[in-house]
Amino acid sequence: MTKYPNLLELISYYPCGTPAVCDHAGIEPELLGAVLDGAEELTPVEIMGLSRLYGCPAGVLYHPGVIMLDMGRMKHHRMVKDVVSIHGQLLDMAAEGNRKAAQYINSNEWRYLEFTFSLLGNKLSYCHYLGVKKTFLNFVQWLAPAPKGRGLERM
Numbered sequence: 370m371t372k373y374p375n376l377l378e379l380i381s382y383y384p385c386g387t388p389a390v391c392d393h394a395g396i397e398p399e400l401l402g403a404v405l406d407g408a409e410e411l412t413p414v415e416i417m418g419l420s421r422l423y424g425c426p427a428g429v430l431y432h433p434g435v436i437m438l439d440m441g442r443m444k445h446h447r448m449v450k451d452v453v454s455i456h457g458q459l460l461d462m463a464a465e466g467n468r469k470a471a472q473y474i475n476s477n478e479w480r481y482l483e484f485t486f487s488l489l490g491n492k493l494s495y496c497h498y499l500g501v502k503k504t505f506l507n508f509v510q511w512l513a514p515a516p517k518g519r520g521l522e523r524m
Contacts (some may be wrong), residue, residue: 373431390422437491477504
């Protein structure tokens with residue numbers, strides 16, 4: 370049994386692979402496997418590297434149990450509304466004729482459905498929320514048009 374259940378959740382839901390996790394923690398993949406199996410512990414420096422990668426407090430990674438969202442709390446309710454809003458942006462882009470957004474929605478709608486079913490079953494973990502939000506946000510930012518550079522105005 371792992372001492373870092375939230376790290377295990379983050380690895381399964383967050384849109385980065387094992388190489389990125391190992392780079393930010395400053396460890397080798399074999400050590401990461403041993404950490405997830407419960408045979409090794411992470412140092413505070415490695416935990417801080419992972420918390421920067423995932424954008425979460427280090428206490429989340431130290432927590433002995435999986436942190437669950439409580440929809441009775443206004444903060445958690447707003448966090449979920451952010452994900453729904455980002456998903457809505459993707460749907461709007463697809464409705465406006467953006468083919469890449471439509472393809473993404475078709476191939477990744479299961480992520481949103483899984484998120485929604487976890488939410489409705491009151492089984493949505495904080496790490497699941499972070500992973501889905503980051504996945505959708507990355508794609509929305511990738512689809513957004515790049516700002517035009519500054520240039521000389523012609524008279």
